[in-house]
Amino acid sequence: MSEELKIKTTSQRNIGLDLTRILAFLSVVSVHFFLNTDFYKIPIKGKRMLVLATLRTSFMVCVPLFLLLTGYLVSYKKISLEAESLKKYYKKIIPVLLSYVLAMGLVFVILRLRGDGSYNLQKVIFGILGYKEYSWYVNMYIGLFLLSPFLANIWTSIGDKKTHLILISVFSVLTIGPTVFNIHDLTSLKSIFAAYDDNKINHILPGWWFNLFPLTYFFLGAYLRTYVNFKKLRPAKVLLALVLIIFVSSAYNIWRSHGGVFQTRLWNSWGSLQNTASSVAFFIFINSISPTNIGEISQKILAYLSKLTFSAYIISAATDKIIYIYLRENVGGVKEVMAYMPAIVLTSAILALILAGLVEYIKGKILEKCYR
Template identity: 40%
Template sequence: MKKRDMKKRDIGLDLTRIVAFVSVVSIHFFLNSGYYDAPVVGKRMYIMTLGRTFFGICVPLFMLLSGYLMINKSISIEKRAIFSYYKKISKVLGTYIVATGFIIVYKIVILHDVLNIKGILLNLLGYNQYSWYVNMYIGLYLLIPFLNLLWNSIEDKNGHVLLVFILLTMTVLPSVFNVYNFEEQRMLVRPYLTTTYNKLVPDWWTGIYPITYYYIGAYIKHHVEIKKVNTKKVFAVLIGTILLFGINNIWRSYSRGFFWGIWCDWGSLQDTAETILVFLLINSIDYKINDNISKLVAKISDLTFGAYILSWIPDNIFYPKMIGRVPEIQSRMKYCVLMVLIVVIVALVLSWGVQIVQQILKIVVHKIRKMPYKGKE
């Protein structure tokens, strides 16, 4: 990478991607270790539930970052201009296709799955394994020119505040009010006694939370002087927030398996507040590091998207081994850091392999295009 490119690159944003990726791998530890099958009782499970509360920032952090980076893109909705913009998603789709190819090869060679052409296409088009984010991002990417057009048509800060507030009302408010069952007398004291709740506010639009995060990122970009944010205060508030929401999650899941309700879903108040705080925390710091470390961080950041998809492979390899050696679910929790570290490293190496394959394919395609055409004489 050229030196002048490194100077333009914001290491805080690279670190944001890395933290989001590590959080994805961490949240998958809970999925693959059996955590959700164990009752939330005892100090170890309480600590793990606090961790589960925090790592919910993983996907929302990517979404917020998209808004922060893309909101200033001036994208005309004139036919040629918007088509030119849409073509740029080929980079994301290319990484997704090659990474999924790695997974399919792993399934055929290592797992001995029998996959014909139809099965391979269904895997690719079905956004299987951990690829649901790609499915979501395609739609968000298509909307970005229109989302930006709406944002830029609003001339003042008050209008931007109102837009974000309305979206928060539509996507976050249900996670605060639609979490009680007034037909269960003891619910307010023992919420873990029920899994059904009364609706107090409309919740039909909760599924558009990616747009909420996009505009939160846009708001921070336009109206927050992020380097002037008090890092220590943000850190203190973040710790308090994790404890507050973590205790709520423990309380709601006490004596049963962790219950993934709307109060801790991707668009919830919990994940929204923590995501904003983590983003501000990372990017409020004035990083003074040498060029070599900057290049390393930038390289890891570039690998995170492919590594996100490919983390399914090391998950599939290492978690069955851990489960076989440690049959008691609660005892597996102490291996969280080790398992996450192993999966992160292997997934990044595999993602590097994807980039190498993409470079080779580019060279091959370029050479084919350069070949002289032999038509009929």
């Protein structure tokens, strides 16, 4: 999410990546719509809840898209594994961390001004260090950033497509495999179709490595960069594949809920098969239809919005909290506000982007003084 794209000339700018980043950010805010309403407390019954379950499944491409972008952008770089070279590369995380600290500080200021007196200096400091609110992604991304030079060298040191596919297959078995084969009670045919029970799940594959799913996305992004020519693909076929993936995934999620509340389990987690498939298809689709050349003004607007998404992601914790508290008090639960979902998501996203502009401006001034 925070591998920043520098504004280049029209001929150099990859519009598809900017669009992917912006749409990923909007998907994040959309997923938080369900988190901030009573969606997870209401049984998946009736047309509205079926539609909402489908939307929730669709927007889970958000975080995976950012991870695919990281692999796509970093994997081709030639980073020497020497102390000085690594030191130079690691310095690039300073602006990212500064954006994070400023954005989190702004979140706590907004919540304090709103009347939450619990946000004292101590809570702010431990909130930043503890990656509170929506900051779990930053917690994960720091590690991915530190590993990126080594991951990129692993990828570039492999000289053939077959070995690249073996590498991706190994990571897929370790991280995606458990989301398919470790999610059922296999003791009888009847139990397979029974309600989910953590205590009755049978494992077929090793599940310990599942949390390495960011590396799987990194290498998938690298594969897309190395071998896929988006402009030679037929967008209609990619879109059809994406729709089918979302339809099947949504139907499966609804079925596994068994008429109860929506289940957030291994099979629909960030590294699951359904989210990996939909995210890769979405990434390919957006980059296959994106224009190769647009007006300079439009290009700069997209580049600027793309740059703001990291800070805006953090700040949306505050904009969401303000908006959803108002909705719960004045409108109702998820069924009542469902019709307003596009307006709600866009309002929170736009406010977060505006505040992110302030954060990035302050960051720029700080870095300007530090590097004089």
